[in-house]
Amino acid sequence: MNRFKLAKSYKSILLYLLCLFISLPALSQVIIPQSLPNAPTGTSPQSGNATGTSRGNAGNTGNTGNTQGNQPGANQQQQQQQGNQQNADNQGNEKGKAPGDPKLQGQDQSEQSKINDTTSAKLTPEDQEKEALRQKIYGYALFADKNLDPIPDLQIATPTNYIVGPGDELKIFIYNYAESTFEVDVTKDGFISLPRVGNVYVAGRTIEEVRKILIDKFSKFTPGLIGTGGETARTKLMVTLGDVRTVKVFVTGEVINPGTYQVSSLSSAFNALYQAGGPNEIGSFRDVRVVRQGKVVSHIDIYDYLVNGKIDGDIRVQDNDNVVVGYYLKRAEIAGMVKRPGIYELKPEEKLGDMLRYSGGFNDKAYRARLKVQRITSKERKILDVAEANYESFEIVTGDSVNVETVLDRFENIVTVEGAVMRPGDYALDNSPSLKQLIENAQGLREDAFVGRVSVLRTRQDLVLESISINYTDILNNVTPDLILTRLDRVIIPSKFDMAESAYVSVNGEVNNTKIGENEGKFPYTVNMTLEDLLVQAGGLKESAYTSEIEVIRRKRNSIAGAANAQISEVFKFDVDRDLSLNSKGSNFTLMPFDQVTVRKSPNYVEQQSVFVEGEVLIAGPYTIVNKNDKISDVIKRAGGLTELAYPEGATLLRRTLVRELDEPTDFDQAEQTEKSIKSGTIIGDVPNVKEESIGIKLKNILKSPGSFEDLIVQEGDIIRIPKRLETVQVNGAVLYPTTVKYGKGMAFSDYISQSGGFTVQSLRKSSYIKYPNGNVDRTRRFLFFNVYPKVEPGSEIFVPVRAAPVLNTQQAIATATGLLSSVMGLIVTVLAFRSIR
Secondary structure (H helix, E strand, O other): OHHHHHHHHHHHHHHHHHHHHHHHHHHHHHOOOOOOOOOOOOOOOOOOOOOOOOOOOOOOOOHHHHHHHOOOHHHHHHHHHHHHHHHHHHHHHOOOOOOOOHHHHHHHHHHHHHHHHHHHOOOOHHHHHHHHHHHHEOOHHHHHOOOOOOOOOOOOOOOOOOEOOOOOEEEEEEEEOOOEEEEEEOOOOOEEEEOOOEEEEOOOOEHHHHHHHHHHHHOOOOOOOOOOOOOOOOEEEEEEEOOOOEEEEEEEEOEOOOEEEEEEOOOEHHHHHHHOOOEOOOEEEEEEEEEEOOEEEEEEOHHHHHHHOOOOOOOEOOOOEEEEEEEOOOEEEEEEOEOOOEEEEOOOOOEHHHHHHHOOOEOOOEOOOEEEEEEEOOOOEEEEEEEHHHOOOOEOOOOOEEEEOEOOOOOOOEEEEEEOEOOOEEEEOOOOOEHHHHHHHOOOEOOOEOOOOEEEEEEOOOOOEEEEEEOHHHHHOOOOOOOEOOOOOEEEEOEOOOOOOOOEEEEEEOEOOOOHHHHOOEEEOOOOOEHHHHHHHOOOEOOOEOOOOEEEEEEOOOOOOOOOOOOOEEEEEEOOOOOOOOOOOOOOOEOOOOOEEEEOEOOOOOOOOEEEEEEOEOOOEEEEOOOOOOEHHHHHHHOOOEOOOEOHHHOEEEEEEEOOOOOOOOOHHHHHHHHHHHHHOOOOOOOOOEEEEEEEOOHHHHHHOOOOOOOOEOOOOOEEEEOEOOOEEEEEEOEOOOEEEEOOOOOOHHHHHHHOOOEOOOEOHHHOEEEOOOOOEEEOEEEOOEEEOOOOOOOOEEEEOEOOOOOOOHHHHHHHHHHHHHHHHHHHHHHHHHHHHO
């Protein structure tokens, strides 16, 4: 029993697995594939019997159709019928919504754009290359542009040639003498049902034909529909469309998304093609066929719409029409300087000129004289040159590539004139074929033109420049024929001023030349310029100018060549009045080119000079030097003499001098600023190129004997410093404790050393020295084996140098003395030995 149950269980499991394996293919077809790139809004992503589009249906028409159109297997036809029935129900329930409702279309477009953005990021390299090719094809952008909405609006007047079919809603209006209104739907069998009239077959008839049929039907019981006695009908009948039906259109061939589409019966073949995404990368834009019941009823040329804005073959589609897009037959690419580069499809009879017109024509800078066409033969490539005259007759072969180059950056008819003419520049060779005509077009020569030798630079065929010299005066006098110009000729007419050396005169010295940095003292020479004229241009004379002897140095132009004492210049001296006006007593000396005028400084002119007195005087400060030989005593006397606290032994004279480096260029502005600082006594710290000297003076002796040898003559910028009475002495250097010691009358040099701790082992006693407050220095002297130290005064500074070599200790001194004594004894023994041998 258990074995039987176990076998039964195994059988059930195997049966379940078998059913699952059989159902796998069907389940795999239920998965909805990804939308193709650039698919139009509402387009079914699958080809075949997929149905429905949001633009062609009213309300939700197409949403159900799309969903059901993706169902696989044998149930596809049934599901499609259910979708159509549901569409009809939606149309009945939502008559107020037009199939082209912009709100619904906007939602569909936004959703579709999101799908396109997602799928474009997942394109394979092959798909990306294919998409790049499509972008270059002329006309592809029309179908890829989502802003273009060619779906017809249903809120339009009823076309009289509209063919009625099952699913249409007709509105019948009877008005004037009798009034009635009827709204009827055309049944699947093509009939409409009207009260008292009954069933009327209207399928396949135009609106105008239906109106005439209904007039005939209603005239039996409605008076006035047919006019009598030559009068028009008093009762009118009008037929209009309500809700229109949807028709099923097949779009096949080389399109982006081939398939079946439900569109409004008002739509045209172009509308259906737009819903399918338009022709693909190998589809034809020039011959789109509309096939109806096995016959081609229309041909559409999309270029006619792109270029002229109309399509003659765009007819209104009917149910089960087939829009077929075939392969292109001839297509070529044009690149370069055209308004719209790209790939263009041509009809068999169209030429290169037609292709240029499709591309918008040449760009402004295009080279139009000749085009280069690259062609693919059965073996390789070849290049063809097409002249401008053959554009309309040149046969384009599929795969050709036309390149339009840029025009050359050169002129074909240019000549140039430069120099002494009124309007120099470039001129057209056509209007200026000769030299004389060119100068006339340039409005003639200037007054300074040198016409004796006019140069014409000509570019020969081998691009070598050739110079042609012409006497233009001979051409004007008809002595020589006029020169015929050629392309790129360059005519140069020199000026007399350019051929003469620029003459100038110069002036230096005591003049107010404010532009010395610009003109370097040079001024343009003019004829009859006088010495006073030049001085006025130079800004006039300074106060320090020595007007009695102003020199004019002139070049000697006729000196004896080769003579050792040949004169090279002439010097003229003048006494010029400071009043340089014409009424003044002036020299009126006429200058010559390159004359040099020198205005020297007056020997009696001296600017105020000052010295500075600091310290213990009655009135400290700057004092002006009255006489050139003013001395220290004179300045101290003018300062009121010394105070009671003054220490004349410590007085010093500080003198600063500007030193100029001979091997370096002089910065005159900086030097002038430094000299002003020295004169004003405002220099603080180390300043480059300023030498500072401290001169020791004996002020006590100077004041006792004014005018003596020690009484120095002061100079500008000198500083006399008189300190207070000093009561200390500084001890520095190699002592045990460097310090400052109070001065004591009668204390010797060694006493101050002792108060500083005494000498150290490293002290170099014999070189000790002392510096006095006035800057003087005195050293230690030697007498036999004793050191004679200098006298110490208040405010002095004692310096004890450090011994360079280390000092020997007692053992080292004994060893050194012993070695030295042994050497001396050995030398004596050697000398005695030589004497004994003799």
